[in-house]
Amino acid sequence: MSTTVQSPAVVALEGLCDGFSDVTYQSQEVFRQVLAAMAEPGTRHDLAQLAAPGPLSPAAYQVCLALLDQETPVWLEPDLTSAAVINSLRFHCGCAIAARSDQALFALVTAQGGCSLSAFNQGSFEYPDRSATVIVEVDALEEAGELVLEGPGIPQQRHVHIAGFETGWLQQLADNRAGFPCGVDLILTCGRQVMALPRTTRVSLEGQEK
Known part of the structure; x- marks a missing residue:
């Protein structure tokens, strides 16, 4: 009686998406955009078009391609977990998929997923830079809206809709x-x-600023 054995190589490549065609240039460009976004919270930055493994957005995928590597385990919210996502991140970034949220240096979540930010690595007073970075997929980002941002990198206030x-x-x-x-x-x-x-940005609803 013959037995069919599924090839590990085929399984590992299921749903695999292309990465950057010019890894050095494109990674640096995305990194610059992320740094600019961090330096000026609430400003919106457009990345290049790139096919992404479902259900990730092109932006989330490119941020992962630019920031993740063998030393940055990532945790995936169940709604964002697919063979295409896992295989593409493992193949192009070499990153491990963390089994627990507090074991990850990066996390991929959705705004509606109900994930608590306290579930992720918070860093320590001695090493606050070792905390997790959480990539949140949202339905819209607008540079005007009901949310008021205040803090470093923001002259007085910035209004956004998320x-x-x-x-x-x-x-x-x-x-x-x-x-x-x-x-x-x-x-x-x-x-x-x-x-x-x-983490330094204060977010409030318009009319409720203190």
């Missing part, structure tokens, strides 16, 4: 900021767009 950031997120962001210098930094992605909310 689809999916309801009151529960505002409390999470407040708690995250209160733990400074510990806490996580957020990179928001939608389509080809990137926006950042470092």
Whole structure:
């Protein structure tokens, strides 16, 4: 009786998406855009078009390609976990997929996924830079809206709209900021767009600023 054995190579390449065609140049360009977004929270930056493994957006995928490597385990929210995502990240970045959220240096979540920011590595007072960076997939990013941003990199105030950031997120962001210098930094992605909310940024609803 014959037995069919599935090839490990075929399984590992299931759903594999292309990475950067020019790894050095494109990684540096995305890195510059992310740094600019972190330096000026609430500003929106457009990345190049690149096919992404579903259900990731092109922006989230490119941020991963630029920032992840063999030393940066990543945790995936179940709604963002697919063979295409896992195989593409492992193949192009060489990163490990963390089994637990607190074991990861990066995380991929959705705004509606109900993930708590406190579940991720918060760093320590001695090494706050060892905290996780959380990439949050959202439905829209607008440079005008009901959310008021204040803090380093923001002249007075900046107004934005982030689809999916309801009151529960505002409390999470407040708690995250209160733990400074510990806490996580957020990179928001939608389509080809990137926006950042470092742990130092205060987020409130318009009319409720203190």
